[in-house]
Amino acid sequence: MxxxxxxxxxxxxxxxxxxxxxxxxxxxxxxxxxxxxxxxxxxxxxxxxxxxxxxxxxxxxxxxxxxxxxxxxxxxxxxxxPQSEVVATLKKAKATLYATKREGDLEKFRLEMDGGIRWFPYWRSTAAPAFGPRLFFEDINEDGKEELVIVLTTDHGTGIMITEAHVLQKTMTNIGEIFEEKLIDNPVAIINKNVKTKKVSNDQVEITIGKKKTNDTTHDYLKHEQIDFSVYKNELVVFISGHISPPTEGGILITYQFKDNMYQTKNIEYLKKRPDFFNSAE
Structure with missing residues (x-):
């Protein structure tokens, strides 16, 4: 015991x-x-x-x-x-786009829109003020709801400007309705598939799109040194041309449509002059 x-x-x-x-x-x-x-x-x-x-x-x-x-x-x-800062706003969409500046680029994008937050860590854009992000809020897929289109400049320099577009549209998911990014068909791939060119003289080029042929005095416009996305009359569009010096006025205008859950080619045409509606964000 x-x-x-x-x-x-x-x-x-x-x-x-x-x-x-x-x-x-x-x-x-x-x-x-x-x-x-x-x-x-x-x-x-x-x-x-x-x-x-x-x-x-x-x-x-x-x-x-x-x-x-x-x-x-x-x-x-x-x-x-580096701390994130506001790089673009659009009152119409109640949208504010934030990003972090690092070595001349914008990265770590964050979108605050209509009370929600989305992060886009893989987006990249130049931090140069003249080539800042552009926002559009239009019904570009004819579903009765506006889509947010964000255009970023990924490269720029002497005679060069390359942009890419991101389309966010309302999609119903198991957690409710959210703005989901949709794929956009690559404009260079579209041109390679649908546009043919043939040099007919020292300064003349024949451009063939489908059955339509156009002659113009272009200079290497298919180098794709100008790729500029925009929104015009409720449609996503992109204009592709050559460099600025020597001057290249002509280029390909591609209009997109929403089909099979992505943005694909609706129309391709050759224009002898750059459309004046580009670079005019709302």
């Missing part, structure tokens, strides 16, 4: 002493190899897993942490990294 009584008291003491000892010695935390201590310990175990507050290690991680109790939001930003 004495032995059983002694073992019971010993086990009880061990159970009592161990938590006390753990409370006295703070759990060590290392961030990037540097120790971080707190009193009491900044570590809490929840469900058997260790947790630390962001604020307790924010200085070591170079994070700026702000609480907004009124709007019930927590803002965390890396003060060592």
């Amino acid at each position: 004495k032995v059983k009584w002694f073992l019971s008291v010993f086990v009880a003491l061990v159970i009592t002493i161990v938590p006390v000892a753990s409370a006295i010695t703070p759990f060590k935390v290392f961030v990037n190899g540097q120790p971080v201590f707190g009193t009491p310990s900044i570590v809490q175990f929840i469900g058997g897993l260790p947790f630390v507050s962001i604020e307790s290690i924010s200085s070591e991680l170079k994070l700026d942490v702000e609480y907004d109790m009124k709007n019930k939001t927590l803002h965390i930003s890396n003060i060592a990294e």
Whole structure:
């Protein structure tokens, strides 16, 4: 009986002493190899897993942490990294486009639209103000709802401007109606498939699209050094031509239509002059 009584008291003491000892010695935390201590310990175990507050290690991680109790939001930003800023807005769509500037480019795009947020980490665009993002909000697929079209300039220079378009349209999903990005057929691939050219003289080129033939004094317009997307009369369009110097006025205008869940060719035509409706975002 004495032995059983002694073992019971010993086990009880061990159970009592161990938590006390753990409370006295703070759990060590290392961030990037540097120790971080707190009193009491900044570590809490929840469900058997260790947790630390962001604020307790924010200085070591170079994070700026702000609480907004009124709007019930927590803002965390890396003060060592470039911060996102507004790069385009469109009141008509209640849309604001954010991006981070890095080495002359825009990256890490974020779209806040009509109360929702979408992230586009793989989009890229130049940060040059003259070639900033352009936004359009029109019903380009004839479904009775406006689509958001975002045109980004991916390359520019002497006689060169290359843009790409992103179309976001309302789509019903299992989580409700969201703005989903739809595929756009590559305009260069469309030209390679549907347009034929033949040099007929030193300064004359014959352009054949289907059964229609056009002669013009173009200069290497099929180098595709000008690829410019836009929206005109509720349609997604792109104009492809050559470089500015020597001047290239003529080019291919492609009009898109929404078919088979993507934007495909509706019409292709050769124009002897660049349309004047380009570069006019709403």
